Amino acid sequence: MAVLDRYLEALRMPGAQAITFKSGSPVEILANNSVRTVNNAVPTYEQLMVILAEVLPTEFKGQPLTTLKDYPYQSPLGPVKVTVQLAQGSCVARVQPWNGDAPPAAAPVPAPGPPSGPPSAAPRPGPPVAGPPPRPTQGKPAHMDELFHQMLDAKASDIHMKSTKTPYLRVHGEMEVMSNRPPLSSDEIWALLQPIMPQRNKAQVEEIWDTDFAYEVPGRARMRCNVFKDIVGWGAVFRQIPTKILTCQDLGVPKAVIRLCDYPKGLILVTGPTGSGKSTTLAALVDYVNDTYTNHIITIEDPVEFVHPDKKSLINQREVGANTMSFKAALRAALREDPDTVLIGELRDLETVAIAIETAETGHLVFGTLHTNTAASTVDRIIDQFPGDRQGQIRSMLAESLIGVVSQTLCRKIGGGRVAALEVLIVTPAISNLIREGKVFQIPSTMQVSRGIGMQTMNDALLDLVKTRQVEADDAYAASIAKKEMATALTRAGHRGSWNNEPGQGGA
Numbered sequence: 466m467a468v469l470d471r472y473l474e475a476l477r478m479p480g481a482q483a484i485t486f487k488s489g490s491p492v493e494i495l496a497n498n499s500v501r502t503v504n505n506a507v508p509t510y511e512q513l514m515v516i517l518a519e520v521l522p523t524e525f526k527g528q529p530l531t532t533l534k535d536y537p538y539q540s541p542l543g544p545v546k547v548t549v550q551l552a553q554g555s556c557v558a559r560v561q562p563w564n565g566d567a568p569p570a571a572a573p574v575p576a577p578g579p580p581s582g583p584p585s586a587a588p589r590p591g592p593p594v595a596g597p598p599p600r601p602t603q604g605k606p607a608h609m610d611e612l613f614h615q616m617l618d619a620k621a622s623d624i625h626m627k628s629t630k631t632p633y634l635r636v637h638g639e640m641e642v643m644s645n646r647p648p649l650s651s652d653e654i655w656a657l658l659q660p661i662m663p664q665r666n667k668a669q670v671e672e673i674w675d676t677d678f679a680y681e682v683p684g685r686a687r688m689r690c691n692v693f694k695d696i697v698g699w700g701a702v703f704r705q706i707p708t709k710i711l712t713c714q715d716l717g718v719p720k721a722v723i724r725l726c727d728y729p730k731g732l733i734l735v736t737g738p739t740g741s742g743k744s745t746t747l748a749a750l751v752d753y754v755n756d757t758y759t760n761h762i763i764t765i766e767d768p769v770e771f772v773h774p775d776k777k778s779l780i781n782q783r784e785v786g787a788n789t790m791s792f793k794a795a796l797r798a799a800l801r802e803d804p805d806t807v808l809i810g811e812l813r814d815l816e817t818v819a820i821a822i823e824t825a826e827t828g829h830l831v832f833g834t835l836h837t838n839t840a841a842s843t844v845d846r847i848i849d850q851f852p853g854d855r856q857g858q859i860r861s862m863l864a865e866s867l868i869g870v871v872s873q874t875l876c877r878k879i880g881g882g883r884v885a886a887l888e889v890l891i892v893t894p895a896i897s898n899l900i901r902e903g904k905v906f907q908i909p910s911t912m913q914v915s916r917g918i919g920m921q922t923m924n925d926a927l928l929d930l931v932k933t934r935q936v937e938a939d940d941a942y943a944a945s946i947a948k949k950e951m952a953t954a955l956t957r958a959g960h961r962g963s964w965n966n967e968p969g970q971g972g973a
Contacts, residue, residue, distance in 0.1 A: 468519060470542075472486075476562065478684045481684075488508060488557075514556065605653065616643075626649065626654055627697065631646050637878075658701060670693075679768035686707055707771075710748050713753050718749060719889055722869065722871055736837045736871070737873045744770050746885070751764065761804050762780045762804070763782075763806070765807070766785065793814070793817045807831050826862060839946060864898070870889075876927070884936065886927045890912060938955050938960040
């Protein structure tokens with residue numbers, strides 16, 4: 466397979482019009498009159514010359530590219546036209562489907578052996594190309610895309626790579642060895658990572674031994690990538706980020722949470738452990754704003770995961786390390802960029818939290834994430850980050866600016882897949898008073914008596930999933946933070962499980 470063919474897979478996207486290569490810049494695709502990056506690869510002038518020369522038709526072989534303006538290429542996806550512009554060490558190439566008469570097929574290279582006809586005989590045309598070649602699904606991979614396609618076909622969420630081991634997939638939350646693949650050495654893993662890693666991340670990983678970046682599998686999905694070194698060599702973990710942004714309706718986001726996005730200002734936090742689906746929920750909420758309001762939306766992420774097209778809103782997405790130095794630097798700059806809505810991928814430090822609260826107070830709708838398990842612990846975590854002499858002020862600011870907290874976890878779904886259980890805190894005047902007075906411990910009981918306005922605790926959410934036969938009772942119990950209360954609720958609902966055998970739960 467020619468190197469160019471890997472990029473041409475992106476032309477399968479609905480509305481795809483052309484792919485543009487420019488030496489020293491990421492490869493881009495034009496689709497539905499909108500330009501986006503295909504992946505993080507940045508070909509040099511020399512690499513681009515090799516890629517283009519590899520697909521020259523036979524009759525042009527040996528000719529310098531400087532003599533050609535455009536030429537046809539019979540790719541596995543069908544005929545395409547390659548247009549080349551060269552100027553003093555730079556190269557721009559545009560590849561698009563052939564929309565006119567079919568271009569001449571490249572003449573096949575004759576097989577070794579005696580000629581079968583007179584020297585003047587025209588070469589016989591090769592067989593028609595029926596479609597893309599099959600992707601290898603066994604043996605040692607030649608490119609990471611082979612593993613990514615296998616992962617996507619298996620409906621896995623992650624790939625885990627460890628030196629001397631066969632790669633693993635995470636399917637529906639469970640780890641599975643990748644079938645038909647041999648163990649990979651540290652050097653083999655490093656060789657697979659090199660072509661997909663941006664130059665800045667190569668420098669970073671060699672300096673601090675780990676790095677994060679995003680990579681796009683053309684036409685299929687984006688990957689959130691982490692590369693690191695452990696005691697046996699190089700390792701990596703890749704998380705699938707679907708190309709299609711799921712809507713709030715697709716995810717079953719409660720209407721009370723969607724209504725929070727209608728506020729003109731305030732702070733909305735989506736929290737939960739790693740891998741709980743926070744990014745997917747945030748993307749759906751931002752998509753709702755994008756689809757409903759004529760806002761200016763700025764996202765600050767590390768790395769950028771879901772790529773949002775402009776709908777009613779105008780969206781600028783900035784990646785920490787690639788487009789800005791840090792979350793706090795980008796957030797400070799955002800205040801001078803006339804935003805209506807700001808998404809902060811992670812509230813990592815005290816200064817970022819402080820600026821986020823100030824941004825929400827000064828008339829902006831701010832989305833953020835924290836790695837906390839419950840709504841009440843989220844409020845405590847924010848306040849506890851600040852020195853004691855500032856906590857009173859932060860309580861007051863948070864009581865005014867916080868409008869909602871969504872804490873979530875993923876549970877195994879009956880019949881396969883996973884489903885999110887959402888704890889929802891809506892900040893009412895009563896909740897604001899509890900935050901201001903330092904009585905955060907009373908928030909869960911207030912939530913329990915406020916279901917009529919859309920609030921629900923994590924146990925309420927888990928119990929609803931059990932009642933609607935989406936989740937097994939044992940799985941709901943395992944996901945609960947307040948297990949004693951959950952065990953009592955499940956028993957009252959007529960369920961029996963592992964909790965019945967625990968001390969104090971009425972077991973035999």
